[in-house]
Each structure stands twice: as structure tokens, then as C-alpha cells.
Amino acid sequence: MALRRVVYNVTRNPELASGGSLVHAPVVPVQGEAREVHEDVSGEHMLINIGPQHPATHGVLRLVLELDGETVVRCIPHIGYLHSSFEKLGEYRDWNQVVPLTDRMDYLAPLIYNCAYAMAVEKMMGITVTERCKVVRVMCMELDRIFSHLLWLGTTGIDLGAFTVFLYTFQQREKIYDLHENLTGARITTSSTRIGGMMADLPAGWVDQLDQFLTGFLPVLDEVDTLLTNNAIWIGRTQDVGTISAEDAINFGLSGPNLRASGVSYDVRRDRPYYDYETYDFDVPVGEHGDIYDRYLCRMEEMRQSVRILRQAIQRLPGGPINVDDPRVILPPKTAAMNDMESMIHHFKVVMEGVRAPVGESWFSVESSKGELGMYVVSDGGSKPVRWRVRGPSFINIAALPHMIEGALLSDVIAVNASLDIVLGEIDR
Amino acid sequence: MGLNSPSGSMDPQEGQPRNAEGLAVHQGLPGAVQPATLQQNNIFDGQPGFMTTRLDAVVNWARINSLWPMPFGTACCAIEMMATAATRYDLARFGMERMSFSPRQADLLICAGRVSYKMAPVLKRIWEQMPSPKWAISMGACASTGGVFDVYSMVQGIDTIIPVDVYVPGCPPRPESLMYGILLIQEKIRNSAATSDDEWNAVDQLPETGSYLPREVLDRVTLPFGNSTNQNRSSGLVSTGAVVRVSDRRP
Amino acid sequence: MSDFKKGLEGLDQGPRPSESEAPGAPPQAGDLPPHPSVDALREEFGEAVLRHELVAGDEHIVYVPAERSLEILTWLRDAQRYDFLQDLTAVDYGGGRSLQVVYQLWGTATRLNLRVKVELPLDALEMDTVYFLWRAADWLEREVYDMFGVVFRGHPDLRRILMPYNYAEGHPLRKDFPLRGRFSRAEQTRRALSMKTEDHYSPQELEMAQALGQTMPDPFNSDQTEQNQFGGMGGAG
Numbered sequence: 001m002a003l004r005r006v007v008y009n010v011t012r013n014p015e016l017a018s019g020g021s022l023v024h025a026p027v028v029p030v031q032g033e034a035r036e037v038h039e040d041v042s043g044e045h046m047l048i049n050i051g052p053q054h055p056a057t058h059g060v061l062r063l064v065l066e067l068d069g070e071t072v073v074r075c076i077p078h079i080g081y082l083h084s085s086f087e088k089l090g091e092y093r094d095w096n097q098v099v100p101l102t103d104r105m106d107y108l109a110p111l112i113y114n115c116a117y118a119m120a121v122e123k124m125m126g127i128t129v130t131e132r133c134k135v136v137r138v139m140c141m142e143l144d145r146i147f148s149h150l151l152w153l154g155t156t157g158i159d160l161g162a163f164t165v166f167l168y169t170f171q172q173r174e175k176i177y178d179l180h181e182n183l184t185g186a187r188i189t190t191s192s193t194r195i196g197g198m199m200a201d202l203p204a205g206w207v208d209q210l211d212q213f214l215t216g217f218l219p220v221l222d223e224v225d226t227l228l229t230n231n232a233i234w235i236g237r238t239q240d241v242g243t244i245s246a247e248d249a250i251n252f253g254l255s256g257p258n259l260r261a262s263g264v265s266y267d268v269r270r271d272r273p274y275y276d277y278e279t280y281d282f283d284v285p286v287g288e289h290g291d292i293y294d295r296y297l298c299r300m301e302e303m304r305q306s307v308r309i310l311r312q313a314i315q316r317l318p319g320g321p322i323n324v325d326d327p328r329v330i331l332p333p334k335t336a337a338m339n340d341m342e343s344m345i346h347h348f349k350v351v352m353e354g355v356r357a358p359v360g361e362s363w364f365s366v367e368s369s370k371g372e373l374g375m376y377v378v379s380d381g382g383s384k385p386v387r388w389r390v391r392g393p394s395f396i397n398i399a400a401l402p403h404m405i406e407g408a409l410l411s412d413v414i415a416v417n418a419s420l421d422i423v424l425g426e427i428d429r
Numbered sequence: 430m431g432l433n434s435p436s437g438s439m440d441p442q443e444g445q446p447r448n449a450e451g452l453a454v455h456q457g458l459p460g461a462v463q464p465a466t467l468q469q470n471n472i473f474d475g476q477p478g479f480m481t482t483r484l485d486a487v488v489n490w491a492r493i494n495s496l497w498p499m500p501f502g503t504a505c506c507a508i509e510m511m512a513t514a515a516t517r518y519d520l521a522r523f524g525m526e527r528m529s530f531s532p533r534q535a536d537l538l539i540c541a542g543r544v545s546y547k548m549a550p551v552l553k554r555i556w557e558q559m560p561s562p563k564w565a566i567s568m569g570a571c572a573s574t575g576g577v578f579d580v581y582s583m584v585q586g587i588d589t590i591i592p593v594d595v596y597v598p599g600c601p602p603r604p605e606s607l608m609y610g611i612l613l614i615q616e617k618i619r620n621s622a623a624t625s626d627d628e629w630n631a632v633d634q635l636p637e638t639g640s641y642l643p644r645e646v647l648d649r650v651t652l653p654f655g656n657s658t659n660q661n662r663s664s665g666l667v668s669t670g671a672v673v674r675v676s677d678r679r680p
Numbered sequence: 681m682s683d684f685k686k687g688l689e690g691l692d693q694g695p696r697p698s699e700s701e702a703p704g705a706p707p708q709a710g711d712l713p714p715h716p717s718v719d720a721l722r723e724e725f726g727e728a729v730l731r732h733e734l735v736a737g738d739e740h741i742v743y744v745p746a747e748r749s750l751e752i753l754t755w756l757r758d759a760q761r762y763d764f765l766q767d768l769t770a771v772d773y774g775g776g777r778s779l780q781v782v783y784q785l786w787g788t789a790t791r792l793n794l795r796v797k798v799e800l801p802l803d804a805l806e807m808d809t810v811y812f813l814w815r816a817a818d819w820l821e822r823e824v825y826d827m828f829g830v831v832f833r834g835h836p837d838l839r840r841i842l843m844p845y846n847y848a849e850g851h852p853l854r855k856d857f858p859l860r861g862r863f864s865r866a867e868q869t870r871r872a873l874s875m876k877t878e879d880h881y882s883p884q885e886l887e888m889a890q891a892l893g894q895t896m897p898d899p900f901n902s903d904q905t906e907q908n909q910f911g912g913m914g915g916a917g
Contacts, residue, residue: 044892045892046892046894047885047888047889047892047894052548052551053501053551053555054530055530059502059503059504059507060503060548060551064881064885066888074888076882076884076885078880078882079841079842080545080547080840080841080842080843080844081503081545081547081548081551082503082504082542082543082545082548083545083547083582083842083843084543084545084578084580084582084583085578085580085581085582085583085852085853087827087853088580088581088852088853088857088859089577089578089580089859092859100577101577103505104504104505104577107504107505107508108508123736123737124735124736126736126737151508166515167515167516170511170512170515170516171515171516171517173512173515174512174515174516174517177512187509187512187601187603188505188508188509188601189505189600189601248815250763250764250788251763251814251815251816252815252816253764253765253766253814253815253816264788266764266788271791272791272793360735360736361735361736361739362735362736362739363739363766363767363782363784363795364736365766372766374766374767374784376767376769376782376784378771380773386771386773386774387771387772389767389769389771391766391767391769391784395819395823396816396819396820399815399816399818399819400815403815424503424504425504425505428545428842429842546844546868546869546871546872547843547844547872549869549872549873550872550873550875553873579859579860580859580860580861581849581852581857581858581859581860581861581862581868582842582843582852582861584869584872585865589865589869590869590873637870638866638869638870638873639869639870639873639874640869640870640873644864644866644870645866647865647866647869648864648865648866651865653860
């Protein structure tokens, strides 16, 4: 059998391919790597295109796989099928008008994005929100963490064949939709924060509704636990699949449960706490093996810890105003704006011209359900950002997908993809 | 239109029974299309009669109650579509629980979410892979007109790429809205002539754009709507000038 | 209510920063301890550290020249243990000013943040890649290239990531790029619907296909696809 020598470039850094600890790589271009292919079985490897329209890619992600039978030899992801240029749009919007854009990026946890953006801009402007606003925003973020993990659980279940889990989790999500709707008026696209506070205070009875939801949620989570955690099929499909070591995970920039499942205890709420997170009593689950099963366990436990944080937040919710008392940022109360000429002019100016920010910038990150969500805002003294950059955790997490699945089976590709918990709105922005 | 036209004209309503004023009178179901050049020697020839309308009704009833949707979900609207299919707003009661992810086995394309120009050929390909009869719902503001995203990378309404039957506005539309859109599709199907096949082959793509609309029409229907995207970077009170026209664009 | 009357006069200046009595408020600039890495950086590289700024209360920024950026970032990763590249992006201020490439670094062991900025003149948008320092830079640099046009020397696979591979209108996040693009909608539609095979696949994939003897028809355009030849769209249909 004659061998044909084929040379093509590989994209992997040879030093990382060994799977061990990192070696300081010299700055050289990657050499072409020779592969030998048997001539009469030149069709042995096959190129397969998954997506961009595919039920299991969790959005419009396209993967081109080189398969040797069922084994993945190489994977090249293509993104950009949902690129909506949020960052360019943000340059044409006032500081408060950017908030509705943030909902549409991670549509699975919109309140986290709303809060993260407002927090970044407030840090840049040097505004500290009121105590009540802090606790309300913590409640919003933890609620949406549960919201996002529930969708992840449902869709991962469906991808791996567990349809019942999808129905259970969506039933619970409907209750959170009700909470969203009572708080902001919309189910998904909440747009609830403003610079200096929130769109409106909590409606009457919302805290009781949240409490009721939390009481009803934990038994359902336990039920899903019984369905999946010790299930032989689930374990067989998720243990030792899609493993990534701790050093590789840090080097690839993974964050969130993907990083913590590999054993790295990095949680923005612990390492750079904001909104008094250091005073809340909660644990951060950290895995060991870095496989899908550990990511699953991390996220399940995170949901329970979020319930814990929410109960503490409900206990400590203070009274007082929800918005900061700064007339340059916050609109005057409606009664004043209707009755008083200066307040009406003030209202008009803030709405039409927008809030002016001082010259400056800020890179601020929160722990979103997907990972470390960073917002970089740059101002030149005007009412619109010069640059609004979103460090979407899924964008960086999905770049590690080829590293995790090369050598795995085709069916594992779907499982690993699901376990990364990506949302394409955040990847493509 | 149908007024005493001389014989041998291109009048599509030639051969129709006419009333006193000479206007063509449709018989049968309202909205029934009379194909102009149907050359078949069977009971479907010419005007719809009792047999064809009863057959239409049966076929349409079957189609309506077992529409298999192809969820072309891209963004936030896809989540609302999933919620519509889930337990609270159940789509299974419309016969639509079998979401077909293969276009070959789907009747109804629900385009849920924003479509970028990179995704446009994919959408077109999926639409072409669906066998007729097929219908399309454009769910959400982004699929209908481009929505919030009047930017360089977004298709300003998927009707510039594929023919759309029902538009469901909203950002995202509530599950009830999507269900209303589905009911409208059902209404449309109920009133269509199932046994004539010309309407499915009627529209052809244009070579100049690859879509179904000529260039001038495409540029006109995708003109910016409203002021917000025409804001420049200075204060909102500064006049931004007229609506941006195609001719204003810098080369 | 009188606050709002006073506030009206101050509208043009923007909000006043809150008095930092409240716990959890960001500390004011000036009463912050100096950043240990910045001091070490100054010791090691001297005048290569062009500027050091403090913004938003506690965020340290260091400006370095483009020629020495790789050396400095390598040193920061190894000696100062910034093993986590949080973000890599660029800022175009417009008006012909230099583009700033921004590196946001975090050390998981030291728990320190640092922002490193490199200023590039608009006619020389080139610098060295940090692909081999942090693999996270792979896609981040591709995005900066796609959106701003900055070429990263040494990156093994620098091509567009968010826009289609044959995108001809320019680099979108630059300030001289109009929001709705440079071509008319009809032209953009026409180009989108007439993309060829090479526009959908990366050079590696085309080479692979050639090596494997597989032809790669355009999977997205109807008039050029043969149904059974390729894997099909997701294996469906």
C-alpha cells in the first residue's frame, strides 16, 4: 500500500498538546505537520458539517468535524451567524438606552446582563447605589442564575435524551417568567436597571412570590437529581468525557462552572466581591475531574447555593429608596415633573440629552451563570459611550471546544457542547 | 380588470361567470385562486365546484391540524418558542408537538430570531429544502423587519430572503402572540385551494439579488424606520438631518 | 424638589461621585496603595512603561510601546503570574487618533488585576500575537482583527470570525465605518446569497478536503450543491 505524504498546517500549539503542564512556548510560527494517509483509503476520514441550523448546537453554531469513523480527529467551530453588532449599536445609544440591548445578548439571564452593565457604568461614574438597590440587584442576579441553569439543565437533558427533565425545568422557568413579568413587565427582555438604580421598585407581594417559588423549586430540583445524578446512562455519557485540565482551562480563559469543574476555585463573587457578597453565607462548588459530570454537579449545586443567597437577601432587604439621590442621573418623581416647571425641564433634558458621564473608563466583571461577564465602558464626557465592550464568557468558553473533543466520539461532541452552557447571543454579539 | 375585455386577452379572470357590470364573480371559497393557465382535463378544471371545495376542505383540515413546524430559532424568540411548546402554552394541542428539525419533513418554517447576512443563505437553503406546501411565520420584530438591529450585519426582515405568510410582532412575542400567528396560518390554509398547485411555483428568485425582490424594492423596504438608528454620536438634541437614503451613503 | 432645581444647573457636568463613607464604595484615587506589578514593571523595563493611570477608583492601566509589548506581556505572565487573560480588545476613539489595544489581566494566585494598553497609529495597525502566552487570545485576536483591522504577527490562523470570510465592507467597529454598512441593502443581500465555497470554509478545511480527496460543494447555495456528496446540513434531511 503506497503512502501519500500530506502536509497541512495544524492550529494547535504543540506544547499544549501534550496535555500536561504548560511549557513556556517560544515565539515561532507553528510548523506544518506531516500526516501520512493511505492512498487507497483516502476517503477514510470524513468531513462533516454540523449546523448552523441544528437542534443540538444551542443556537447558530457551526462545527466542521474531521471524523475517523466516529472519532473526532479535528474540530473547527465557525461563529458569527448571529452577529448583531451590539457594540457598535451601543455607540449610538445613550447610557440608559443601552440597557435594552443588554437583554438581547444573553437572553437566558437578562437581569444579570442588565445589572452588570449598570454596575460597570456606575463604577466609571463613581456612583454608589442605595442599599436597597444592592440587595434587589443581588436578588435579580441570583434569580437569573437559577433561570439560566434551569434552561441549561433542560436542554442538556434533551440533548442527551432525557426529555422529562426539559418539561420539569421549563415548568419552573415559567414561574420565574412570572416573577420577571411582575417586576419589569416583560418575560425575557427585562431591561430593568438604570444608571443609578432600577427602573422601578419591587411591586407589592413580589418578595412573597419569590419566597413561594423558592419553596416549590427545591423539591423539583431534588426530583431532577434523582432522575439524573445516579443514572447509569447519564454517568456513562458524562463521566470522563470532555475533560480539560486546570492549567489548560486557565490558559484558555474558561470561567464559571467550566473552570470550577476542573478544580480552579475562581468565582468573581469570591475573588472580587461586589454588592456585599462577602457578607452572604454561600459556598462555591469546585469539581475535580473537569469532565461533563463535574460541570453538571457544579451547576446543580450552584442552583442550591443561589436559593440560599436569595433567602438571605430576602431577610436582609432594607427599606429606603431604590434609586440614588442624584438629580443628574435619576429622573425627578412624576408628581414633581408634572407640577413643577424646573422639574419638567430637568426631566426633558435627562431624557432627550441623556446622562452625561465624566471622561473615564471601567472594566468590571460579575459572575454570570455562564462565567465571568466583563463589561468595558469608555466615555469621553458625552452622553453616549465611545466604546462598550462585552467580554462574553461563552465566546471564550467555546474556543476551548476543539481542545476538549479531539479524540472523543461524535456523540460526545453534542454532550460537551451542551455542557459548556453557551448562548450564541453572547458569543456573536 | 374584468370589464368586457376582448377575447384572447391576458385576463386571468377570463372564463369566469360575470355579473351585470361585467365584473368577474368568484365562486366557491373566498380567496380561492383561479389559475390562469391550468391545462388539465379533470374535475379540477376551471371554476371550483362542489367536489373540489369539499376535497379542499378535507385536505386543508388535515393540513391545519397536523402542521409540523420547523423551528428556525436563532435568538431570544427561540426561547419563547420553546416556552410555547412547553407545558404552560402547549403547542401539542394544535398538533404541532412534533417539531421537525429536518426541513424535509416540515410544513411550517417559524423563523424565530434575528437573521444575519451570514445566516441568510442558510435560511434560504432551508426554505428551499422544505417540500411544498409550505408556509413561513416570521416571529418577532427582528425577523419581520430587522427590529432593533438596523446595522450592517442584519437582514432587515426575512421577507427579503424568503416569502413570508404571517408576521408576529413583539420583542419577543408572548407565547399567546405566537399562537395567534399560528391560528392565522391555519386560517390562511383553511381558505386556500389545496388542489391547485400553481401558487407554489409562482414566485421565482431574481438573478440580480438572489432574493425575491428587485434591487430598488429591497432598498426601499429596508430604509431605516424612525429616528433612533440615525442618531449620531453627539447629543440627541442636535438635528440628525433627513432619513438616510441609499444615495446618501458614502462609497 | 429643590434638589432637582439645583441639579438642573449641574446637568452638563454629569453626576457627582458619591461620598465614599458607605462601605463597599470604590476608594478614591490617591489613597490607594500602589500596584506591586506596576512598580516591578518599572524596575524591569524602565522607560518602556510609558504611562501609568488609575481610573474608576481602583483600576490600574499601564501603557507600553507596541515593539516591546510581547516581551512585557511574557514577563507579566511568567514573573508576575498573570495567568488569566480576561479580555483583549481595542478602542477606536475616532478623529484620526491612535487605536488602543487593551489587555485585561488577572492573576489567579496573586488576585491582582492589571490593564495593559498598546497604542497603534492608524497607518501601522500591527503588533505581535500573544497566542502562545494565553490560548484565550486565539479568538480574541481574531475578533480584534475582524472588527478593527489590527494584524497580529505570528497568529497561526488570523481570519475573520464574526463577519463572513469574504466581507468586503471593511472593519466594522472603526469609527469611520457607518452603522448600516457601506453597501446598499440590496448589494449586501446579493453578496450574502452568492457566497462561494471558499467563503464558508477556512483554509485549513479546504486543504484538508483536498488532502482527503473530498470535494466541498457550497452547502448553502441551492444551485451548486449536489445532495449526497457532502455530510449535509447537520445530517438532517
